[in-house]
Amino acid sequence: MSKNRVTATVNGDAVEFLCETQQTLLEVLRDELRLTGTKEGCGTGDCGACSVMVDGRLVCSCLMLGVEAQGKSVQTIEGMATGKTLHPLQRKFLEHAALQCGVCTPGVLVAARALLERTPDPTEQEVRYWLAGNLCRCTGYHKIVEAVLDAAREMRGA
Amino acid sequence: MSTMVKYEEKALKIVGTRPLRPDGVDKVTGRARFAADYSLPGQLIGKVLRSPHPHARLKSIDTSAAQALPGVKAVVTREDFADMPSEFAASGELTINFRDVTRNMMAREKVLYDGHPVAAVAAISESIARKALKLIKVEYEVLPHVIDVVEAVKPDAPLLHEQQYTDGVTPKPDKPSNIAKRLLFARGDLAAGFKQAELVVEREFNTKPVHQGYIEPQACLASYSEDGVAELWTGTQGHFVVRAQCAKVLQMDIGKLRVYPTELGGGFGGKNNLYNEPLAIALSRKSHRPVKMVMTREEVFRATGPTSGANIKVKIGCTKDGRITAADAELNFQAGAFAGSSVGMAAPCTFTRYDLENVRVVGNDITTNRPKVAAYRAPGAPIAVFAVESVIDEMAKKLRIDPIEFRLRNAAREGTQTYYGPKLGPIGYIETLEKAKAHPHYSAPLGPNQGRGIATGFWFNIGMETSSTLNLNEDGTVTLIMGTVDVAGGLRASMAMMVAEELGIEYDKVRPVVSDTTMLAFNFITAGSRGTFAGGMACVLAARDAIEKLRRRAAQIREVALDDIAWKDGAARPASASAKQFEPMSLAELGRMAGKTGGTISGHSAINAQGAGPGFSTHIVDVEVDRQTGLVKVLRYTIAQDVGKAIHPAYVEGQLQGACVQGIGWSLNEEYVYGADGVLQNPGFLDYRVPVASDVPFIETIIVEVPNPNHPYGVRGAGEVSIIPPIAAISNAIENAVGIRLREQPMSPPKVLKALDEGKG
Numbered sequence A: 001m002s003k004n005r006v007t008a009t010v011n012g013d014a015v016e017f018l019c020e021t022q023q024t025l026l027e028v029l030r031d032e033l034r035l036t037g038t039k040e041g042c043g044t045g046d047c048g049a050c051s052v053m054v055d056g057r058l059v060c061s062c063l064m065l066g067v068e069a070q071g072k073s074v075q076t077i078e079g080m081a082t083g084k085t086l087h088p089l090q091r092k093f094l095e096h097a098a099l100q101c102g103v104c105t106p107g108v109l110v111a112a113r114a115l116l117e118r119t120p121d122p123t124e125q126e127v128r129y130w131l132a133g134n135l136c137r138c139t140g141y142h143k144i145v146e147a148v149l150d151a152a153r154e155m156r157g158a
Numbered sequence B: 001m002s003t004m005v006k007y008e009e010k011a012l013k014i015v016g017t018r019p020l021r022p023d024g025v026d027k028v029t030g031r032a033r034f035a036a037d038y039s040l041p042g043q044l045i046g047k048v049l050r051s052p053h054p055h056a057r058l059k060s061i062d063t064s065a066a067q068a069l070p071g072v073k074a075v076v077t078r079e080d081f082a083d084m085p086s087e088f089a090a091s092g093e094l095t096i097n098f099r100d101v102t103r104n105m106m107a108r109e110k111v112l113y114d115g116h117p118v119a120a121v122a123a124i125s126e127s128i129a130r131k132a133l134k135l136i137k138v139e140y141e142v143l144p145h146v147i148d149v150v151e152a153v154k155p156d157a158p159l160l161h162e163q164q165y166t167d168g169v170t171p172k173p174d175k176p177s178n179i180a181k182r183l184l185f186a187r188g189d190l191a192a193g194f195k196q197a198e199l200v201v202e203r204e205f206n207t208k209p210v211h212q213g214y215i216e217p218q219a220c221l222a223s224y225s226e227d228g229v230a231e232l233w234t235g236t237q238g239h240f241v242v243r244a245q246c247a248k249v250l251q252m253d254i255g256k257l258r259v260y261p262t263e264l265g266g267g268f269g270g271k272n273n274l275y276n277e278p279l280a281i282a283l284s285r286k287s288h289r290p291v292k293m294v295m296t297r298e299e300v301f302r303a304t305g306p307t308s309g310a311n312i313k314v315k316i317g318c319t320k321d322g323r324i325t326a327a328d329a330e331l332n333f334q335a336g337a338f339a340g341s342s343v344g345m346a347a348p349c350t351f352t353r354y355d356l357e358n359v360r361v362v363g364n365d366i367t368t369n370r371p372k373v374a375a376y377r378a379p380g381a382p383i384a385v386f387a388v389e390s391v392i393d394e395m396a397k398k399l400r401i402d403p404i405e406f407r408l409r410n411a412a413r414e415g416t417q418t419y420y421g422p423k424l425g426p427i428g429y430i431e432t433l434e435k436a437k438a439h440p441h442y443s444a445p446l447g448p449n450q451g452r453g454i455a456t457g458f459w460f461n462i463g464m465e466t467s468s469t470l471n472l473n474e475d476g477t478v479t480l481i482m483g484t485v486d487v488a489g490g491l492r493a494s495m496a497m498m499v500a501e502e503l504g505i506e507y508d509k510v511r512p513v514v515s516d517t518t519m520l521a522f523n524f525i526t527a528g529s530r531g532t533f534a535g536g537m538a539c540v541l542a543a544r545d546a547i548e549k550l551r552r553r554a555a556q557i558r559e560v561a562l563d564d565i566a567w568k569d570g571a572a573r574p575a576s577a578s579a580k581q582f583e584p585m586s587l588a589e590l591g592r593m594a595g596k597t598g599g600t601i602s603g604h605s606a607i608n609a610q611g612a613g614p615g616f617s618t619h620i621v622d623v624e625v626d627r628q629t630g631l632v633k634v635l636r637y638t639i640a641q642d643v644g645k646a647i648h649p650a651y652v653e654g655q656l657q658g659a660c661v662q663g664i665g666w667s668l669n670e671e672y673v674y675g676a677d678g679v680l681q682n683p684g685f686l687d688y689r690v691p692v693a694s695d696v697p698f699i700e701t702i703i704v705e706v707p708n709p710n711h712p713y714g715v716r717g718a719g720e721v722s723i724i725p726p727i728a729a730i731s732n733a734i735e736n737a738v739g740i741r742l743r744e745q746p747m748s749p750p751k752v753l754k755a756l757d758e759g760k761g
Helices: A025-032 A090-095 A105-118 A124-133 A142-156 B024-029 B064-068 B098-105 B128-135 B190-196 B238-250 B279-287 B297-303 B343-351 B380-398 B403-410 B427-438 B491-503 B531-558 B587-596 B649-667 B726-738 B749-758
Strands: A004-010 A011-021 A049-056 A057-060 A073-075 B043-051 B056-061 B073-078 B087-090 B094-097 B117-124 B137-142 B179-187 B199-207 B218-222 B230-234 B257-259 B290-293 B310-318 B324-336 B359-367 B451-457 B464-472 B478-480 B509-514 B565-568 B571-575 B602-609 B617-623 B632-640 B699-704
Touching: A004 B451, A011 B128, A025 B427, A049 A105, A049 B343, A057 A105, A073 A090, A073 B218, A073 B726, A090 A142, A090 B024, A090 B087, A090 B128, A090 B749, A105 A142, A124 A142, B043 B128, B043 B279, B043 B726, B056 B190, B064 B073, B073 B279, B087 B238, B094 B098, B094 B343, B098 B565, B117 B128, B117 B279, B137 B230, B179 B343, B190 B310, B190 B324, B190 B359, B199 B380, B218 B279, B218 B427, B230 B238, B238 B257, B238 B279, B238 B587, B279 B290, B290 B427, B324 B343, B324 B380, B324 B726, B343 B359, B343 B380, B380 B403, B380 B726, B403 B427, B427 B451, B427 B617, B427 B632, B427 B699, B451 B726, B464 B531, B464 B587, B478 B491, B491 B509, B491 B531, B531 B571, B531 B602, B531 B699, B632 B649, B632 B726, B649 B699, B649 B726
Parallel strands: A004 A073, B043 B290, B230 B257, B324 B359, B478 B509, B632 B699
Antiparallel strands: A004 A011, A049 A057, A049 A073, B043 B117, B056 B137, B073 B117, B087 B094, B179 B359, B199 B310, B218 B230, B218 B290, B310 B324, B451 B617, B464 B478, B464 B602, B565 B571, B617 B632
């Protein structure tokens, strides 16, 4: 089977990869580009563990083909911190104990950042509905919601 | 020999604070490696062919076409695994039988559920592996199946195991049965107790199986070398048990298999068992290449352990002033395809919260054509307690007694004789009830269609085999090697905190790592809320062993008697003002000098921890019932739980909140749905709906600390108890809101609406 050649930008770096037509963006990120921070929880777009940003839009990378990334800019969890400086959301997740097993955490963080970029001052309810596409089985969401609200406060300089 | 370490009250510097977890940064940056994130050069991808039938005889399996497909490197079926005789072993909270383990990982005579493995393939790519599965020809003789537990015990029910005669019944039955085992716990005189009763309530309840729902599907990577030595990376709650069981079913020496526990993406009891691990090793052995196997979510639902569904009958009698005189329960639990449900754990938890004179619990372990059940957080207890706490609520209401007051009148306390064996030691049940009663939530006003419910739970907590090694590094930092898997609750943080407290050094000078199976001897699975209790005990003892050696080393260097030296605030110091005085020696100094003063210093412990302290939890929940849709919305939730001692309070709160929300999902939405064909209809997160962030409110927690006398810091265990009360608490709240008592779980909108329409009360 011949493979497709794709060029894209991932976390600011120009990348080039070969993929089978049916390979998802998630499979490409994990298996071809070795960016395993993005997780597969279901493969059907129901759990949000594979959340990434594509050209500024929050998507489940398991629902997008690798070939569809041609010419696009992809942001994953690996691109969230700046050098050794964690993103405020990452820091607040640690401080608020908002993660346990950590397998949903990359997707939750990517989704939460997308929320705060468009809604810098969300209510508790807005956080809960925005993150309704990201399943977490460990925390009961309590500390995740607290961490997102606290990060929003800090990022607003409030 | 077992080990108990007494609780000592002392001033604490680190235990009880909230430092950051050692695994935290890697988990927020994507660096943390879970099983599916590991790869080896030259690895193949393994996939499993699964039965589409719930029950069929396996007549033949033809793998020749699959084997001939270019890129396929190995195929395994039942022919590649030895049969195992019946032999039982402990595995987490449930017991396994190797005869069944080998049949569950790869079907032999029959397939027993939709999703049962019949063959596995390793190929150079996933797409080729999938193609190969389609080329395997399996001839099935389809048999009648049985899914429901009530149907399975009928005399004409399809039989799963022709040689299964109910154990625990005398005389031995003359006909085989789907009831694998009957167990009985009894105390006092039940008939006399019911005779004294002025109110008797008898009810029947039904529950559906629910899945642990960890977000990480099972994954593993195996590499079998030509010299017969193998390595296995897997996401598990117990790598030593995986090693023992894999070695057994693959007929290998235990010492020749090295298992690395990876970061675990949730387990909750469901990652105590073998699934793909032995298949991956066998495929690697056959293909001479490493083999990686990752389940799809559909495979997780179809073939890994849900908990039991059940049918429960409860009858309780009490006096007019609310004193229970007799309590009787029958628990009929689905085991799935092979014997070994959680009924054995559920039975002792059924009534243990109450001080009862006359009590009986009968449990039946029943095989049905579903995946073999696995442990799920306080296995079985939520099911039995749903029934009992609903009946207690009904009785309190009939007698116009406040439901917390009713429980206080019957509450177990220190000295209460349980019906399953021990007398209870110091426990905090009454404290949790009193804290709940005094909380503003309990007296807050409710609106229309809103109701409040109460329920309580008990869980044993366990100890078991545990070991730990603590190495003092040359600069005075400490590497703590622990054998209990951190199943994500923050165990590494708690262990490092206790060790730092013992040694008198800063928390971040202790780096905890979970060993693979070669760095320590056998450690039991992280289950039964044992991690912080037993793991903590082992780490504390390893630290104390190191302190002894540090004192000896200081005595040698400073030329003073051992008795003149005490270990305090991170240094060897004069034991008292009257002892011989000398310049203190810090841990860092002793570490630097260790090589030249007798060699490196390490502490070690290997124990079988005993003296686990039971945990109790009281829950208050407010719900609102939408009469148009049947939707039950959880408005407010408060938990009071006795954890003995919260080593890291934030991580303990996380355990209570996480367990509670799993319980909310169990109550309101989660269930396995089977068609008439015995095939699972909802093997995905879209149709098997676990709670999402917008389904739940903040979960308020009240941490009660009645120290366990048998742990150096008073730890009981915190992870499981709070999954027990939610089903009953929510059912009781619905009744309080709209006067309808639901005795079937889940209390999903269609069922609530139906009950409202029928006006059941």
